[in-house]
Amino acid sequence: MSVANLARTHGNQGRWKDAEELGVQVMETRKRVLGEEHPDTLNGMARLAFVYRNQGRLKEAEELGVQIMETRKRVSGEEHPDTLNSMTSLALTYGNQGRWKEVEELFVQVMETRKRMLGEEHPDTLMSVANLAWTHGNQGRWKDAEELGVQVMETRKRVLGEEHPETLNSMAHLAWMYSNQGR
Incomplete structure (x- = not known):
């Protein structure tokens, strides 16, 4: 060890x-x-x-x-x-x-399994949703990415609090998305 x-x-x-x-x-x-x-x-x-x-x-x-x-x-x-x-x-x-289709397929499978096994608000489930949002962003699918990113951020705010590191990570990820869109 x-x-x-x-x-x-x-x-x-x-x-x-x-x-x-x-x-x-x-x-x-x-x-x-x-x-x-x-x-x-x-x-x-x-x-x-x-x-x-x-x-x-x-x-x-x-x-x-x-x-x-x-x-x-x-x-x-x-x-x-x-x-x-x-x-x-x-x-x-x-x-x-750069194999985004395969990334998406795996992340969707992980996310759906975690939602079913752990529930929609479990930290592991939320990380899976955030991973899918990141994937959509890298695919240039900003609307889908933003929708998932906002969902993760709002859930983390409610469940973990506004100052939790994971909540702040969600906010930073949304900022990345907005920046890449020139917003």
């Missing part, structure tokens, strides 16, 4: 090469000791995919992301929080590749 923590620390410091070297070591050890489908192995793989994404190695991040998502679906089920998180991570990789 300490090697995994050190790899995470390197990543937090932007020391991506060091994070990668330790991440590969953690992933390979966990595969050998715990097996390829163990949650800790999959977590190590997810961390390594994150490192690859931050290094701009998007093909490698995508390959790991698809493997993680498919394994989690098979082992834990399509509605498990870890599966939904792996879908979100893969969507972010697709976003870095």
Whole structure:
């Protein structure tokens, strides 16, 4: 566990090469000791995919992301929080590749599942809605993006309060949308 923590620390410091070297070591050890489908192995793989994404190695991040998502679906089920998180991570990789249709498909699936499982006002659901709003913005679909962004902001204001960091993030996201529209 300490090697995994050190790899995470390197990543937090932007020391991506060091994070990668330790991440590969953690992933390979966990595969050998715990097996390829163990949650800790999959977590190590997810961390390594994150490192690859931050290094701009998007093909490698995508390959790991698809493997993680498919394994989690098979082992834990399509509605498990870890599966939904792996879908979100893969969507972010697709976003870095400019593959907005695939991003949207994954984010819609995650959002709908979280709404059904957690309710419309749960923080994870709201993050999923915010992710979809971000996607629409990147697609140039400003009206759709704004509608979702306002919905997230208003719900967070009501549920979390006006000064909560997530509420403020929602406001900043709306400002980004308005700025990109010249408003």
